[in-house]
Amino acid sequence: MRYSVNDLTKVCVRILRALGASAEEANIIANQLIEANLKGQDGHGVLMLPYYAKQVQAGKFRFGVDFEVVHETLSSALINGNWGFGQVISTKAMELAIEKAKRQSISLVGIFNCNHIGLVAHYPMMAIKHDMIGITICNAVPQVAPYGGRARKMGTNPISIAIPSKEEKPIVLDMATSIVAAGKVRAKYTKGEKTPKGWIIDSEGKPTVDPEIFLKGDRGEPGGGMLLPFGGYKGFGLSIIIDLLSGALTGAGCSSTELQRGNGILMSAIKIDSFTSIERFTERVDNLIRSLKNTPTAPGFDEILMPGELEFREYEKRMKEGIEIDALTLGNLESLAKELDVHV
Amino acid sequence: MRYSVNDLTKVCVRILRALGASAEEANIIANQLIEANLKGQDGHGVLMLPYYAKQVQAGKFRFGVDFEVVHETLSSALINGNWGFGQVISTKAMELAIEKAKRQSISLVGIFNCNHIGLVAHYPMMAIKHDMIGITICNAVPQVAPYGGRARKMGTNPISIAIPSKEEKPIVLDMATSIVAAGKVRAKYTKGEKTPKGWIIDSEGKPTVDPEIFLKGDRGEPGGGMLLPFGGYKGFGLSIIIDLLSGALTGAGCSSTELQRGNGILMSAIKIDSFTSIERFTERVDNLIRSLKNTPTAPGFDEILMPGELEFREYEKRMKEGIEIDALTLGNLESLAKELDVHV
Numbered sequence: 001m002r003y004s005v006n007d008l009t010k011v012c013v014r015i016l017r018a019l020g021a022s023a024e025e026a027n028i029i030a031n032q033l034i035e036a037n038l039k040g041q042d043g044h045g046v047l048m049l050p051y052y053a054k055q056v057q058a059g060k061f062r063f064g065v066d067f068e069v070v071h072e073t074l075s076s077a078l079i080n081g082n083w084g085f086g087q088v089i090s091t092k093a094m095e096l097a098i099e100k101a102k103r104q105s106i107s108l109v110g111i112f113n114c115n116h117i118g119l120v121a122h123y124p125m126m127a128i129k130h131d132m133i134g135i136t137i138c139n140a141v142p143q144v145a146p147y148g149g150r151a152r153k154m155g156t157n158p159i160s161i162a163i164p165s166k167e168e169k170p171i172v173l174d175m176a177t178s179i180v181a182a183g184k185v186r187a188k189y190t191k192g193e194k195t196p197k198g199w200i201i202d203s204e205g206k207p208t209v210d211p212e213i214f215l216k217g218d219r220g221e222p223g224g225g226m227l228l229p230f231g232g233y234k235g236f237g238l239s240i241i242i243d244l245l246s247g248a249l250t251g252a253g254c255s256s257t258e259l260q261r262g263n264g265i266l267m268s269a270i271k272i273d274s275f276t277s278i279e280r281f282t283e284r285v286d287n288l289i290r291s292l293k294n295t296p297t298a299p300g301f302d303e304i305l306m307p308g309e310l311e312f313r314e315y316e317k318r319m320k321e322g323i324e325i326d327a328l329t330l331g332n333l334e335s336l337a338k339e340l341d342v343h344v
Numbered sequence: 345m346r347y348s349v350n351d352l353t354k355v356c357v358r359i360l361r362a363l364g365a366s367a368e369e370a371n372i373i374a375n376q377l378i379e380a381n382l383k384g385q386d387g388h389g390v391l392m393l394p395y396y397a398k399q400v401q402a403g404k405f406r407f408g409v410d411f412e413v414v415h416e417t418l419s420s421a422l423i424n425g426n427w428g429f430g431q432v433i434s435t436k437a438m439e440l441a442i443e444k445a446k447r448q449s450i451s452l453v454g455i456f457n458c459n460h461i462g463l464v465a466h467y468p469m470m471a472i473k474h475d476m477i478g479i480t481i482c483n484a485v486p487q488v489a490p491y492g493g494r495a496r497k498m499g500t501n502p503i504s505i506a507i508p509s510k511e512e513k514p515i516v517l518d519m520a521t522s523i524v525a526a527g528k529v530r531a532k533y534t535k536g537e538k539t540p541k542g543w544i545i546d547s548e549g550k551p552t553v554d555p556e557i558f559l560k561g562d563r564g565e566p567g568g569g570m571l572l573p574f575g576g577y578k579g580f581g582l583s584i585i586i587d588l589l590s591g592a593l594t595g596a597g598c599s600s601t602e603l604q605r606g607n608g609i610l611m612s613a614i615k616i617d618s619f620t621s622i623e624r625f626t627e628r629v630d631n632l633i634r635s636l637k638n639t640p641t642a643p644g645f646d647e648i649l650m651p652g653e654l655e656f657r658e659y660e661k662r663m664k665e666g667i668e669i670d671a672l673t674l675g676n677l678e679s680l681a682k683e684l685d686v687h688v
Contacts, residue, residue, distance in 0.1 A: 071618070071619065073448070074448060076450060076618045104418060105417045106420060107450070148644075149642060149645070151640055153636055163585070163589075171585070173584070175581060205642025206642075206643065231576075231579055233649065234519050235575055237517045241515070245507075248628035248629055249620060250619060251624075254632040268450075274422075276422075276592075276595050284591070284597070284598060284601070284602070285592055287602075288584070288588065291601050292493070292600070295497050296493065296549075299548075301549075304491070304492050304493050307581040307584060
């Protein structure tokens, strides 16, 4: 079924309010879930809501927690997320990073004890509205093998960086350091499809195209498989850096050693006019985008895509046409609404 | 021929002094060239000296230039390198980044008008001696195709991040965002070998294993080839971010639009105890390293390697056994010494 953004937001907000969210929390979480759907990243969209509801009911995701700054300098802060919703804590953390960067040129804000961050690109994009570059990295529970290994030791450890432009669309990098996000394996399974070669290996370290083997690993069953890092030892190296910066530095813990659940998170904002005028900077960004998009294409390619470009296209399309919610997700949302006695 | 570090340093310092370097400059440059050789990164080692000499004689690389801070805040600085040696300017820039991070928790220092930075990992490793995390990124002249393209539009745009440890070796990521550094293609050519599949494409965008086609591109000849980004669209995305941060933000210019030569450079230092004690942090780093190295290996692998591990091994080996200089490089150094009337 296809929903307008407005209608889908109302449904999500009502469910979240019934679960105990304040109006502010419900809006932050609902808007971000729907932003993910709009960008075509359905794996981080409203399908998460029934899972979140279970976590709230189990006492693992909490509403109304303090945004607790445990350590602070002019340019930095360390936040105890007190197991609140990642979207709520992380939004406030990026707001703090932006405030600090306004005065200090660059800032760094870490978060520990924090649940699922959701759509990672959301936070760096907050910074570009303030003529800043935004950076968000986080680690996660282990689902990825080290390069050359055959055990789950790394999270999908994504990195997202947003850079403002002038007339062109901003540059919004948002990528897992695994070859794909775990959600894409799950999506293949749901559709009854095999995964492409090179995505996953089994517990013996042999390549497999069976997504069920990966999901076994998610369930902690013996013989479970895992994702590979992207780009071999280089992607693995980046993933280690992200694990240490967002896990060891923040105290959330590294994926394979201390992290309990959720994400260790690190946010940074860089004030552009501490280096050059925003005018000249954004002109340079536009010029690079145009230079790259004008590159003659290699066989098998129709165009050169910028980081975030496909997501912007999908966003515009879905804003016009509405968001298609698959039958399974819709059924889950309707059951949840019924259980909570919410009219949808 | 095999040289001890001492002897090789003396040769390099004498040549650099004869070219016009101050004692301080000669030491910085010589030590860094030899550090590259020690780490097994011979492409950034003493073989660069004859090239540097030509650039000095052509007035393109300058000694004795001002370290000109054109814009500064408590946490940031923008440096005009005045076309000095990259090693000299970048060392001072990282020293400044470290000083700023001591007081401000995190710092960011950009450099424009700067020649070849040399061994990128050298600078972030300066930070770990101060219980900091160091980051260096830079762009470079175009040698790499955009993902899906067939023209040189990106530099090899490397990223290096150093993270201190306790008993284990520090983590030192140092990687080009191209599939390999350009020097590795040149090394294959010198040895009369083909390049592995997947490294380079020709001007039609077709895969090739002929390093000569890449070198044609370096010489600006028609039909020249180019490197591919590592990890497909993800490595390309990272390369764009590096181009914008080190080129557009610093004013050095992006690789394919404004950069004249050399590198646009960005340095950052992060003070660890603004977040957690150095003790706890480095323990966590050690624990992650041990957890990863204890992973059972996949078929075809003997061990899990940490970023920088191979370089540390090579360093220890060559410190003991000396540095082997190939006949071609030795001949070039001897000719240069003779030309400069330097006793080697």
